Amino acid sequence: MFTSQGPTVRELAAQALSSVERGYDLLSPKFDQTPFRTPDRMLDAVEETLAQREGSFGSGLDVCCGTGAGLGMLLRLCRGRVTGVDLSAGMLAEAARAYPDERVDLVRADARALPPGPADPYDLAVSFGAFGHFLPAERPALFSGVHAALRPGGLFAFPIGAPITPASAAWWAVTGFDAAMRVRNAVWRPPFVMYYRTFPLGGVRADLRAAGFTVETVPLDHFGRRPDGTPRWRLVLARRATGAPVGRAEDE
Template sequence: MFTSQGPTVRELAVQALSSVERGYDLLSPKFDQTPFRTPDRMLDAVEETLAQREGSFEAGLDVCCGTGAGLGMLRRLCRGRVTGVDLSAGMLAQAARAHPEERVDLVRADARALPAKLADSYDLAVSFGAFGHFLPAERPALFAGVHAALRPGGLFAFPIGAPIPPASPVWWAVAGFDAAMRVRNAVWRPPFVMYYRTFPLGDVRADLLAAGFAVETAPLDHFGRRGDGTPRWRLLLARKPGPGVPRRPPVRQHEPA
């Protein structure tokens, strides 16, 4: 499916009837041949925006790193070691093959309970495409763990899309997918948590503030703007208070959410 090297419909069905961890273990050898991998265009946009606004960092953390699509970006942004964390051993195995570099560490862990050894270790944390796997009630634990992993002044950055208008066919597609997943999880165990509409900016901002972050956003103008002038994608920047390390001043203004 998707490409000749990608998973078949049967393989995707087996994944969907598994747990999140087992499903990604099964999908991992072919994951990068699916549209689920974070596009290079998004990675490049985030990297450029962070480099322009912040300069470089010392150590970096990729939360739910999957097969390691974001680790190359982190290595370029960070002078020191970078770490990828994921629950799936299969995805981490693929990441290890893609990034054999000595200064890349891979840790198998649940992002809702990051290991204590990661505390106060990073200046930058990122995450791409994983937040649909966390129910709203799980976000506080997720954000608290990232907050603890960052040094004072450290930054948690991730892209977040504008709301999809109900008139768009995409809205109906993702609404239908979420509804199907809710039915699946109501009648089948183990659950496979993956929803597209459970991560709205307002609620996410509130949970980040409650976790102790200072929050702002920057437009990712690489993806254009909607008819009302608002960006199609923003980079959410959640900073752990503290002196941190000296940063270069921003080169462009952030926009209010």
């Protein structure tokens, strides 16, 4: 929830009527006091799962790093350098203040056109809470850029929630939000792209495979299971192929 140190209604309105880049520049000083920041509980669950399954990594990349919520996790998981990429200069400035570690590099760039990485490609890429800013047609460019930034065998990991149904109050909330954003973008410029229901696992899996990844998911049982026994959250593990033909990976 918002805290007393968070943005005011007027500040949120100014953000909503701006472009994505300008909106986050405006919000950045108070972003960590909003519910939009990835919760530490999610970061801890992803870190624990990656550490148990993969051990440690060489270098790491945080795609759309924002104020740096995922950078601390990468610093613990990775032995080498860690890079955060974001479109907003304001968000990167907050990340720089939060993580003055000499192993951290921060790069301002559009995730749909990632700049060339270091001479040694990354071993691990992660992303948290940013995919609503990309329309489905933009996913192939996003995933292809991450694929190019990883070494063969490198891993792209991110959490994804289970589908919600119309029987849930959350379904009506996110559907209403997405509808309001579509109306806003139809009548106001510049657009502010942020939708909650444009990143389904099936389409995401297909786009990742088309970009050259093998894909599996593992349950994040830290968040429990739904009444039908399926996990509320999964961790997507998309691995850049090592040279063999891309095949079908079974989901757990």
